[in-house]
Amino acid sequence: xxxxxxxxxxxxxxxxxxxxxxxxxxxxxxxxxxxxxxxxxxxxxxxxxxxxxxxxxxxxxxxxxxxxxxxxxxxxxxxxxxxxxxxxxxxxxxxxxxxxxxxxxxxxxxxxxxxxxxxxxxxxxxxxxxxxxxxxxxxxxxxxxxxxxxxxxxxxxxxxxxxxxxxxxxxxxxxxxxxxxxxxxxxxxxxxxxxxxxxxxxxxxxxxxxxxxxxxxxxxxxxxxxxxxxxxxxxxxxxxxxxxxxxxxxxxxxxxxxxxxxxxxxxxxxxxxxxxxxxxxxxxxxxxxxxxxxxxxxxxxxxxxxxxxxxxxxxxxxxxxxxxxxxxxxxxxxxxxxxxxxxxxxxxxxxxxxxxxxxxxxxxxxxxxxxxxxxxxxxxxxxxxxxxxxxxxxxxxxxxxxxxxxxxxxxxxxxxxxxxxxxxxxxxxxxxxxxxxxxxxxxxxxxxxxxx
Amino acid sequence: xxxxxxxxxxxxxxxxxxxxxxxxxxxxxxxxxxxxxxxxxxxxxxxxxxxxxxxxxxxxxxxxxxxxxxxxxxxxxxxxxxxxxxxxxxxxxxxxxxxxxxxxxxxxxxxxxxxxxxxxxxxxxxxxxxxxxxxxxxxxxxxxxxxxxxxxxxxxxxxxxxxxxxxxxxxxxxxxxxxxxxxxxxxxxxxxxxxxxxxxxxxxxxxxxxxxxxxxxxxxxxxxxxxxxxxxxxxxxxxxxxxxxxxxxxxxxxxxxxxxxxxxxxxxxxxxxxxxxxxxxxxxxxxxxxxxxxxxxxxxxxxxxxxxxxxxxxxxxxxxxxxxxxxxxxxxxxxxxxxxxxxxxxxxxxxxxxxxxxxxxxxxxxxxxxxxxxxxxxxxxxxxxxxxxxxxxxxxxxxxxxxxxxxxxxxxxxxxxxxxxxxxxxxxxxxxxxxxxxxxxxxxxxxxxxxxxxxxxxxxxxx
Numbered sequence: 001x002x003x004x005x006x007x008x009x010x011x012x013x014x015x016x017x018x019x020x021x022x023x024x025x026x027x028x029x030x031x032x033x034x035x036x037x038x039x040x041x042x043x044x045x046x047x048x049x050x051x052x053x054x055x056x057x058x059x060x061x062x063x064x065x066x067x068x069x070x071x072x073x074x075x076x077x078x079x080x081x082x083x084x085x086x087x088x089x090x091x092x093x094x095x096x097x098x099x100x101x102x103x104x105x106x107x108x109x110x111x112x113x114x115x116x117x118x119x120x121x122x123x124x125x126x127x128x129x130x131x132x133x134x135x136x137x138x139x140x141x142x143x144x145x146x147x148x149x150x151x152x153x154x155x156x157x158x159x160x161x162x163x164x165x166x167x168x169x170x171x172x173x174x175x176x177x178x179x180x181x182x183x184x185x186x187x188x189x190x191x192x193x194x195x196x197x198x199x200x201x202x203x204x205x206x207x208x209x210x211x212x213x214x215x216x217x218x219x220x221x222x223x224x225x226x227x228x229x230x231x232x233x234x235x236x237x238x239x240x241x242x243x244x245x246x247x248x249x250x251x252x253x254x255x256x257x258x259x260x261x262x263x264x265x266x267x268x269x270x271x272x273x274x275x276x277x278x279x280x281x282x283x284x285x286x287x288x289x290x291x292x293x294x295x296x297x298x299x300x301x302x303x304x305x306x307x308x309x310x311x312x313x314x315x316x317x318x319x320x321x322x323x324x325x326x327x328x329x330x331x332x333x334x335x336x337x338x339x340x341x342x343x344x345x346x347x348x349x350x351x352x353x354x355x356x357x358x359x360x361x362x363x364x365x366x367x368x369x370x371x372x373x374x375x376x377x378x379x380x381x382x383x384x385x386x387x388x389x390x391x392x393x394x395x396x397x398x399x400x401x402x403x404x405x406x407x408x409x410x411x412x413x414x415x416x417x418x419x420x421x422x423x424x425x426x427x428x429x430x431x432x433x434x435x436x437x438x439x440x441x442x443x444x445x446x447x448x449x450x451x452x
Numbered sequence: 453x454x455x456x457x458x459x460x461x462x463x464x465x466x467x468x469x470x471x472x473x474x475x476x477x478x479x480x481x482x483x484x485x486x487x488x489x490x491x492x493x494x495x496x497x498x499x500x501x502x503x504x505x506x507x508x509x510x511x512x513x514x515x516x517x518x519x520x521x522x523x524x525x526x527x528x529x530x531x532x533x534x535x536x537x538x539x540x541x542x543x544x545x546x547x548x549x550x551x552x553x554x555x556x557x558x559x560x561x562x563x564x565x566x567x568x569x570x571x572x573x574x575x576x577x578x579x580x581x582x583x584x585x586x587x588x589x590x591x592x593x594x595x596x597x598x599x600x601x602x603x604x605x606x607x608x609x610x611x612x613x614x615x616x617x618x619x620x621x622x623x624x625x626x627x628x629x630x631x632x633x634x635x636x637x638x639x640x641x642x643x644x645x646x647x648x649x650x651x652x653x654x655x656x657x658x659x660x661x662x663x664x665x666x667x668x669x670x671x672x673x674x675x676x677x678x679x680x681x682x683x684x685x686x687x688x689x690x691x692x693x694x695x696x697x698x699x700x701x702x703x704x705x706x707x708x709x710x711x712x713x714x715x716x717x718x719x720x721x722x723x724x725x726x727x728x729x730x731x732x733x734x735x736x737x738x739x740x741x742x743x744x745x746x747x748x749x750x751x752x753x754x755x756x757x758x759x760x761x762x763x764x765x766x767x768x769x770x771x772x773x774x775x776x777x778x779x780x781x782x783x784x785x786x787x788x789x790x791x792x793x794x795x796x797x798x799x800x801x802x803x804x805x806x807x808x809x810x811x812x813x814x815x816x817x818x819x820x821x822x823x824x825x826x827x828x829x830x831x832x833x834x835x836x837x838x839x840x841x842x843x844x845x846x847x848x849x850x851x852x853x854x855x856x857x858x859x860x861x862x863x864x865x866x867x868x869x870x871x872x873x874x875x876x877x878x879x880x881x882x883x884x885x886x887x888x889x890x891x892x893x894x895x896x897x898x899x900x901x902x903x904x905x906x907x908x909x910x911x912x913x914x915x
Contacts, residue, residue, distance in 0.1 A: 042512075042710070045512050045513060046513045047512065047513065047514065048513070048514035048515070048516060048792060049513070049514070049515050049516070049537035049538065050515075050516045050517070050537075050792065051516070051517040051533050051534070051537060052517070052518055052790055053517075053518065053519060053520075054520070054790065055520065056501075067494065067495040068495060068496060068497075069495055069496075069497040070497060070498045070499065071497070071499045071500075072499060072500040072501065073500065073501035073502065073503065073520050074502075074520045074521075079500075086498045089570075090495070090496040090497065090498060090570070091495075091496075093486070093493060093496040093570045093571060093574045094492075094493050094494065094495050094496060095492040095493045095494075097492055097494070147711065149710055149712055150710075184711065184712060184833055191711075191714070191833045191834060192833070192834060193712075193831055193833045193834065227909075230679050230680040230681075230915075232915075259490075260489060260490045260593060260595075261490075261592050261593045261629060261631075262593060262629055262636070264635075264636075340499055340501075342495065342497075376829055376831065376836070376837075376838050376862075377827075377828065377829050377838030377839070377840065377860045377862075379827055379829070379840075380826040380827040380828055380829070380838060380839055380840030380860060381826075381838065381840045381858070381859060381860030381911065383638060383858050385629060385636050385637070385638045386635060386636055386637050386638060386671070386857070386858065387635065388857050388858040388859065390677075390840075390858070390859035390860040390911040390912065390913075391838070391860060391911070392836070392837075392838035392860055392862045392911070394836075408834070408836060409836050409862055409863070409864055409909065410862065410909065410911075411679075411838070411859070411860050411862050411909065411910075411911025412911075413677075413679065413859055413860075413911050413912055413913045414913060415913075448679045448912070448913040448915075449679075450679040450680050450862075450909050450910060450911045450912065451680075451681075451909060452680075452681060452909075
């Protein structure tokens with residue numbers, strides 16, 4: 001059975017708002033609706049089952065360079081009229097900005113993506129519960145030292161539409177499902193934790209065995225970990241950690257930070273900012289990316305943008321505002337955090353061009369190093385403006401080409417600028433993770449490890 | 453917002469499939485936000501979100517559904533979904549008679565921010581921009597945000613409880629960039645209270661702006677933080693997040709029940725230095741984490757968690773308290789009507805010690821003085837936690853000397869609690885915080901007097 005695409009209804013609502021624009025006004029309406037299900041299983045029973053529905057509209061009005069916005073969590077027509085009136089009133093308090101304005105169609109063709117799967121719509125509740133129970137069982141069977149904290153199935157569908165007085169008219173929908181399991185491994189008095197996950201457009205794409213295996217490995221491999229001595233060392237970031245690191249790097253390659261004087265890399269286009277081994281692209285048109293999409297939050301076609309090519313800085317990601325202000329072409333990177341937020345520039349799907357060797361081959365060539373398997377506190381220890389980088393970490397020491405003793409309760413620190421230049425190898429073990437960046441093993445020299 | 457007779461019918465619908473507990477949590481939030489950046493008021497935004505979440509518990513299974521439709525039909529539909537999700541066979545009807553709880557006021561509001569003109573809110577940010585930029589010629593950028601929100605809440609459950617609450621919070625955030633020979637540095641400060649617009653009669657926004665700008669300027673001269681273990685002195689009102697992470701989360705009964713806390717089974721034991729008495733206090737008037745009732749309708753409380761180093765109790769919500777056959781502690785909280793309640797902290801703080809804070813610094817030959825902290829996080833099962841230092845200095849020969857660049861500190865909760873060897877008499881609350889757990893954020897406060905940890909690992913780059 002195929003479910004009809006109802007996102008066109010949302011576009012009608014958005015267009016109705018846009019049609020109410022007064023002379024001299026630019027108006028944008030963003031309308032969204034979604035439904036999600038979450039099942040949590042604990043000790044073979046359903047702990048909770050959540051069915052969540054949401055909808056809302058956000059309206060932006062710009063006149064004489066002044067911007068006002070308003071939003072509400074309902075699509076009730078009487079409320080929508082009030083939201084438009086509020087946005088209009090609010091713009092009177094904004095200050096004129098000559099670069100203010102909505103996105104305008106720029107002729108870049110949309111690369112269609114298949115973001116919807118009817119099979120997920122037709123999956124029974126019983127099957128969803130069964131999957132979460134099965135994942136718990138598979139995980140527990142993996143190792144007798146392992147307990148399961150919770151095993152979760154969740155799925156979501158969302159549809160959205162954007163219309164503007166500048167001629168943007170787009171609507172679309174997507175769905176997907178996600179399984180995750182949290183683990184605890186005990187050995188005497190000591191406990192360590194892990195997690196595993198699987199993602200897909202439908203439940204048949206979910207790899208439960210792998211999720212269970214990773215959840216067991218992550219929790220058990222740190223048992224017996226000690227605190228290492230402080231020193232400078234070569235680090236190998238696991239693909240999952242690299243993806244988090246790339247997310248931070250992506251945050252610094254942002255046109256809005258440049259125009260507002262907060263970017264480490266302002267005025268550096270064409271300069272060598274990283275080791276020549278590094279080529280970093282933002283490409284939401286790659287269907288393998290978890291965050292693949294066809295249009296950005298402002299309604300422009302999503303597109304491939306090379307940010308760093310062979311170590312040389314090529315471009316920044318832009319919202320329509322920052323592109324206009326920098327005098328460059330839009331990059332289709334307007335990000336939107338739901339109906340309540342205004343779009344801002346951000347990376348959509350970062351990908352690092354992989355090297356050739358596996359993690360095992362890379363490790364075999366390292367005499368003294370550390371394999372970083374998890375990081376903690378990136379949000380508190382990294383400053384994207386100054387470039388200071390310091391994060392809690394756990395992993396395995398590397399001695400004479402083999403991984404050995406587990407270590408924890410230490411930090412690794414450097415600066416973002418230095419780390420990019422200190423990249424020593426990019427692994428060939430590309431992983432598509434449920435994040436806005438891909439993972440690959442990444443070797444970085446001369447990082448400070450602080451422990452005992 | 454919703455009449456009692458409708459609530460009664462909705463709760464009865466929730467119990468139809470044989471559940472033993474049903475609850476309606478309805479809220480109506482309205483708020484205003486103003487953003488200033490790059491010298492301009494970028495935009496003023498107003499919003500409204502309202503709806504109801506319906507929770508149905510049958511045995512160990514919870515069903516939950518929410519709706520933005522507060523009509524009886526909308527609520528009944530959500531109740532049916534929640535009841536179906538928690539179905540336990542059985543079935544039947546139960547009559548519910550609701551008794552409205554007398555309303556309770558913990559943080560009286562003098563000036564509802566929604567009665568203040570938008571121009572006055574814009575003006576606050578203009579003053580912030582001016583003050584931060586006049587703090588020093590090196591200040592190159594300022595961004596600031598003002599926000600206020602007013603939430604009306606109704607909670608009703610099948611045990612007969614109906615409780616109403618109204619919450620008003622007002623927040624100002626300032627972030628400054630300073631530009632020097634060695635690159636850019638940032639400084640941040642914020643002011644937030646469970647209070648109306650009278651907040652700005654008590655505190656001058658210029659002071660908040662100058663504090664943020666001062667942090668950025670100080671760090672222009674900063675040297676890289678040390679790498680390795682050293683004594684750490686934490687200034688009063690800046691290190692409450694240490695306790696939030698080092699042990700607060702580990703004392704949440706839901707994590708304890710699943711054996712995901714290093715503090716499981718430790719009630720009655722010495723878990724911290726005898727200097728430490730730790731409290732979670734939802735009744736602390738006007739603080740950011742203050743609530744009159746929690747999000748399950750239970751009155752907020754003053755709960756002693758650790759007394760003179762001995763663990764006295766965990767924090768509890770309805771479900772975990774019911775499972776253990778004991779009273780709730782007023783710690784059942786949720787981000788919005790779209791979320792299930794969980795055990796959460798409110799205002800978590802360490803009571804005063806007896807020492808003069810200057811003596812603590814004087815008696816520390818070498819170490820780090822942390823004057824302002826960023827966020828943190830913890831793994832409750834291992835106790836390992838980190839937090840970021842956003843203003844810190846070296847201590848050399850008992851004196852505060854050079855400023856340090858940013859970095860994380862890392863420690864193990866139980867170890868750090870035991871290693872607190874000095875405690876000051878200068879208690880202060882810290883900045884307003886948002887605590888994240890399982891994807892939900894709730895407002896929390898924290899505080900402590902100046903204190904010293906014998907040894908912590910500092911994640912800098914200087915040897």
